[in-house]
Amino acid sequence: MPVTDHYLRPERVDDVEVTPRGLLAGLGTEQLRVDVVRDDVVRLAISRGGCFDETPTHAVCVDPLAGEVAVEVERADDVVRVRTAALVVSVWLDPFRIDVHRTDGSAVVEAAQDEQGRYWSYATLNDAFVVRRRCRPEDAVYGLGEKTGRFNRRGRDFTLWNTDVLSPTASGSSPTAGTRATRAPTTRAPSSTRTTCRSRSSTTSPTRTGRWPGPSSTTATAPTTTSAARTSTSCTPRAGSTSSTSSPAPPCRRSSRPTPA
Known part of the structure; x- marks a missing residue:
């Protein structure tokens, strides 16, 4: 487990605004947005530097918020809930944490506590962030992109380099770092x-x-x-x-x- 002693956690929710697809909550200088995609799918987004990344992803070929869905927002003293026909998203105000349950009460996501009783729904340090959730012995973890090994990723460490730019030079560097590939005109x-x-x-x-020997060739x-x-x-x-x-x-x-x- 990575060392997270210096990570910053949102302690409490300052304010909550109801939106057509869910809610928008203030977390100090950042914001949390809960959007209902469909009855059994919700999207959680937290801003960076006070702004959301609204750039569309090439991994999704449709607008995820295009469909109609019934959303109900319930307020209480210590929690605000976004309810659909299949899910209940609970945003706890103080201390801040996020839980997601099915309508039968079974857990989808529950925030985990550390030894000091602090919740780790979200914490950040510079460009890194950490999310901790409670897992039962039978829970599985899927996804994380094109990785080798079994489909259930639980119990393994992964390093993720996320980009949706479909280019071999998405990082901005040359395929052959430190060299400049040149070639003479040819047919x-x-x-x-x-x-x-x-x-x-x-x-x-x-x-x-x-054919040429490769992109790093500098002669013919x-x-x-x-x-x-x-x-x-x-x-x-x-x-x-x-x-x-x-x-x-x-x-x-x-x-x-x-x-x-």
Whole structure:
């Protein structure tokens, strides 16, 4: 378990505002928003620096709040509840904590307490945050993205790097850190053609293909291949084939017939 001695926990709820989909609660300089997506799904969001991240995620192809759902908000002295036909979300005011139960009373999420009796529904430190919940022995934990191992993630530690930017350079860095990939202008050969070198001896000569060795290549030199000794190589130019350098080499085809001594 990570050390969370210096994490900051919201101690109490300052105010509560009812919204069409649930509620908006003030937590000091931050805000908690409870949105009902459907009867059995709710979305909890806490602001960072007083602002919510409203950027839509590419992982969801529809508007999660587009559907109609019946929402009822109940107020009491120490708790505000958002109730649907399937769930009850309880936001406790002082001390602050969040519990979610089904209408039959079974728990979905219940805030956990530490040895000092403090609740850890949410705590933050700089760009990190921690959420603690009570778990029964039979409870399972699913999700967390593309991770190896069994589907039930319980009992394991994971490091999450969350981004919805569908790009290999989402972090803003080059695929080859510290280098700059450059390549000379070239025309790729059609995928149906194959371009190799001409060789009639046992010397080593470069092989030309229509593909580059990789994104970090800074020259137009392609991998090399060695022709077997005492073999004959016949070459026939093919239409449409090109070389990746300024010295085009026609495609060739190696023969299995040995060359007379």
